[in-house]
Amino acid sequence: MIKDKIPTAWPQLNYPDLKDTLLTVQLWTQIVGKIRLVNTPWINHAWHVTLYVSSRGLTTGSIPYEDGSFQIDFDFVDHQLIISASNGGTKQMVLEPKTVASFYHELFALLTDMGIEVDIYGKPNELAEAIPFAEDEIHKSYDAAQMHNYWQALVRIDAVFTRFRAGFTGKCSPVHLFWGAFDLAVTRFSGRTxxxxxxxxxxxxxxxxxxxxxxxxxxxGFWGGGESYPFPAFYSYCYPTPADYGKQPVKPTEAFYSEEMGEFFLNYDVVQQSPKPEEILLSFLRTTYDAAATTGNWDKQLVCNLTSFEK
Structure with a gap:
């Protein structure tokens, strides 16, 4: 029987304390994500480029390569980057304050030592300031305690997103982290173009x-915040966006709709400070989906109750 239990000790997150580390780690994950991208066949909606929350940090999962596979893991417990291959080879790099350029050169040297030759597009995506990775001596922050805290939040969010994903029988994405904007996301599809x-x-x-x-x-999804909105927050949107989408009732009461962004938002601290954070987050996910499904005339039978299969 699958136990419907999610850890309740949600960590506090403070954007000013997190921001420099998050930006550096985002750039590191872009390098690692691009390595996955160039070695994996294209999967619809760029699902082949993402990272996944793991029991130690973030992982690429298995990446096909020549006669086997390899994967790259960010370990936010022991603060290491670990490369492991199906031929038994492993390499490690310490995660500590270091420039993006240093991370880039060290990572590719380790891959070469393992006989893995990879050539990526060497600039960031979805960031206005696209300094080539090999030349970026600016971004070099890594606060181990803050990053561990942030990953602990991702672990709990990932569990709730997975629970939300399970109630949908239509096409649905994995719960995965897009390194472009560094957001953890899950996406449902109506089935229509x-x-x-x-x-x-x-x-x-x-x-x-x-x-x-x-x-x-x-x-x-969940996003750690930015200069324009310096708060970790959950978001929900639909495409295309019906005219009355943002006028739909959603939960909890602290959730709000941004006309400028065309999305619903819920600050992380509302969830973190709740006696039942997973239930508050689920209410946001479910009601904002209902807003999209109602105004977009989605098939109501795409949502189901799978509880009977858990026994």
Missing amino acids: APPHQGSMPNMPARVMREAYSHEVSSA
Whole structure:
């Protein structure tokens, strides 16, 4: 029997304390994610580029390579980057304050030592300041305690997102971390195609954006914050966006709709400080999906109760 229990000790997160470490680690994950990208066949909506929350940090999962596979793991317990291969080879790198350039050169030297030759596009995506990784001597922050705390939040969020994902029988993404914006996300699909997406992101090819939104979606996620909104927060949006989507009632009462962003938001601290954080987050995920499904006329039978299968 699968026990419906999620850890309740959600850590406090403070963006000013986190921001420098998060940006550096985001850039490190972009390098690692691009290694996965170039060695993995294209999967719809760029699902082949993402990282996943693991019991120690973040992982690429298995990456096919020649006669076997390898994977790269961020360990936020012992603060190491670990490369392991199916031929038994392993290499480690200490995660500590170091420039993006140092991380880049050290990582590729370790891969070469393991006989893994990889060539990636050497600039960040979805960031306005796209300093080549090999030249970035600016971003070098790594607060181990803050990063461990943030990963502990991801562990709990991942569990709730997975529970939310389980209640949908239609096409649905994995729960995965996109290193472009460094957000953990899960996306449901109506099954219908969508109008060509006209939006854009800094240093992101338009064709990638169009393919990502080729079909109608309702997407929810978690983001650590940024200069324009300096708070860790959950978000939920749909594409295309019906005119009355943002007027729909959602829970909890602290959730709000941003006309500027076209998304619902819920600050992380509302969830973290709740006596039942997982239930508060689930209410946000479910009601914002309902807002998309109601205004977008989605098939109501795509949502189901799978409790009977857990026994």
